[in-house]
């Protein structure tokens with residue numbers, strides 16, 4: 118089969134190389150899975166790419182709720198909710214509305230949430246500004262709308278100085294200006310500057326924010342409402358897509374709206390709301406239980422447990438002078454490696470030492486910022502963190518000895534203001 122472009126051919130070659138090393142598209146041959154250990158190549162390996170930050174995917178109450186729903190309703194209820202849905206799906210929405218204290222729609226994925234939301238919320242004479250690092254699911258949803266005639270442009274990552282200029286210019290020509298962001302950026306782990314964005318929403322009547330807070334869900338904010346809503350109170354011009362597939366532990370997407378009218382409009386007219394199926398009954402019942410757990414006072418203790426681990430990781434990585442992408446207190450850590458070759462070498466050496474991390478190269482990160490991404494879940498122990506980071510340091514010392522890496526130079530790449538960086542859109 119012929120690949121379309123030289124660039125895709127190159128990406129494919131890198132991918133196949135990673136595959137031959139077992140560091141991408143790895144297959145865990147676990148008979149049972151506990152959230153921490155993967156059986157890779159016959160060996161127990163610590164899973165440092167797990168986004169189930171709170172460990173709720175293995176929670177017994179949630180698993181029991183899912184099993185019970187299968188017994189009562191079967192594996193699937195096969196009709197679009199536009200025609201008819203189970204009361205269980207309504208109960209799921211109601212429980213999530215109790216948690217977020219705002220109107221909510223549920224979908225089977227966050228990508229589907231964006232695909233339903235954007236064409237309904239964004240008008241034909243509106244302008245869309247995509248942060249350069251915004252998740253691919255949002256870029257996909259925006260690309261699907263391009264034929265409608267909306268103006269779309271890309272802005273360098275979190276450059277609010279440039280954003281304000283664009284708002285001023287675009288306001289003269291377009292009805293509303295939408296800035297599309299991640300709450301917590303999925304690769305580097307940094308949070309969007311929500312307080313500044315709140316200021317801009319107040320200052321410019323035509324300015325709206327649409328945030329994908331998939332990686333901010335559950336581990337932070339009161340009741341786990343996420344990064345965005347922990348930073349600022351709800352705003353009438355703020356729309357949020359969240360995920361139930363990461364910290365929430367049950368699978369699927371959800372959307373939080375500032376008002377009921379927006380919710381109902383998307384529920385009636387959103388493409389995936391009409392033409393795609395409902396959540397699995399097991400996932401719906403699991404979500405109800407997970408939301409209940411989020412609303413218990415002791416949920417804050419689970420968040421604190423993870424936050425302590427995040428802080429421990431961050432301190433230890435800094436002590437070892439590892440080139441972190443930034444000083445962010447989030448469960449996503451990105452350690453630069455300088456280039457694709459070093460990234461593959463590091464991920465493979467870690468795998469051989471019993472740690473599975475995610476090697477990240479273009480197009481998921483800019484070409485000059487390749488490295489390894491580590492996600493911290495509650496399954497990971499402080500000892501795991503020590504062992505992992507000491508091993509990364511050991512590998513980097515080897516690379517430095519071979520003259521293949523300069524940590525200070527790698528670090529600088531993350532502190533320089535982005536110029537012309539592109540990731541795949």
Ligand SMILES: Cc1ncc(COP(=O)(O)O)c(C=O)c1O
Pocket residue numbers: 225226227228229252254299303329330331332360362369370
């Ligand atoms: C920020 C972000 N948004 C959306 C998605 C896609 O989520 P889903 O698989 O539910 O479509 C991901 C996937 O990991 C993500 O990281």
